[in-house]
Amino acid sequence: MHPTPRSTPYFPPADAGLTVVHCDALLLVVDKPAGLLTVPGRGDDKADCLSARVQAVYPDALIVHRLDMATSGLVVFGRGIDAQRRLSRVFEHRHVSKRYVAVVAGAVLDDAGEIDLPLMADWPNRPRQKVDAIQGKPALTRFTVLARGPDFTRVALEPVTGRTHQLRAHLQAIGHPILGDALYAGEAAARAPRLLLHAEALTLPHPDDGRPMVFDSPAPF
Numbered sequence: 001m002h003p004t005p006r007s008t009p010y011f012p013p014a015d016a017g018l019t020v021v022h023c024d025a026l027l028l029v030v031d032k033p034a035g036l037l038t039v040p041g042r043g044d045d046k047a048d049c050l051s052a053r054v055q056a057v058y059p060d061a062l063i064v065h066r067l068d069m070a071t072s073g074l075v076v077f078g079r080g081i082d083a084q085r086r087l088s089r090v091f092e093h094r095h096v097s098k099r100y101v102a103v104v105a106g107a108v109l110d111d112a113g114e115i116d117l118p119l120m121a122d123w124p125n126r127p128r129q130k131v132d133a134i135q136g137k138p139a140l141t142r143f144t145v146l147a148r149g150p151d152f153t154r155v156a157l158e159p160v161t162g163r164t165h166q167l168r169a170h171l172q173a174i175g176h177p178i179l180g181d182a183l184y185a186g187e188a189a190a191r192a193p194r195l196l197l198h199a200e201a202l203t204l205p206h207p208d209d210g211r212p213m214v215f216d217s218p219a220p221f
Helices: 050-057 082-090 167-174 186-191
Strands: 020-023 027-032 061-062 070-078 097-105 112-116 119-121 129-131 140-148 153-160 197-205 213-214
Touching: 020 213, 027 050, 050 061, 050 070, 050 129, 061 082, 061 097, 070 082, 082 197, 097 167, 112 167, 129 167, 140 167
Parallel strands: 070 197
Antiparallel strands: 020 027, 027 070, 061 070, 097 153, 097 197, 112 140, 119 129, 140 153, 197 213
16 A cells, blocks of 8 residues: 555755746746645645745745646746636636656657546545546546657656646556656656656746747756
8 A cells, every 4th residue: 555645754855946937927937846745735744835935935926736746847826816816717728738758667669649548546545546447537648759768768748638646647557657656656666766757848828918828847857
């Protein structure tokens, strides 16, 4: 059985200052380091998080979406409640294009494809998710191979839906878990010092006038 979030020790990375990708009167985009919670967890020991660090510098910044603690990359904040609400609707209605990069175990044979497998919580092993054709919610991931090594593949990932742990669970389900994934990768978890998953690109309409905004953050691995 895997540990639940309550029993998992939390050792956030040292606060070396924010990596701000974009900042204006309504929109803030920050690059989250791996190992840092996006929002506070349960307990005083999990108070240190990206949103707290951001609000220490930008008090009006409100979180719009989240990344897993182990995942690094782009996170969006609205400056003020109105901007947050507008941006939240953009995410809710899937008017956002997301691109992740990951390094997975084994050789992915197809150059591109889709993973269309329904997911649901694996309750005895929370916070893991599992494929369930009957009770699972629809989940779709598109992938493109970027490079292949002797025993790994670098892939670009587009989560069409936004289920919990979708990318991690989907890649594990097709036999190519993400390296460094303590929840899903089994023996492959030890092949990297961190989860090799990074939210590297976002495209969304600006909350002021709807103009398309494109943000990039190169993967640190």
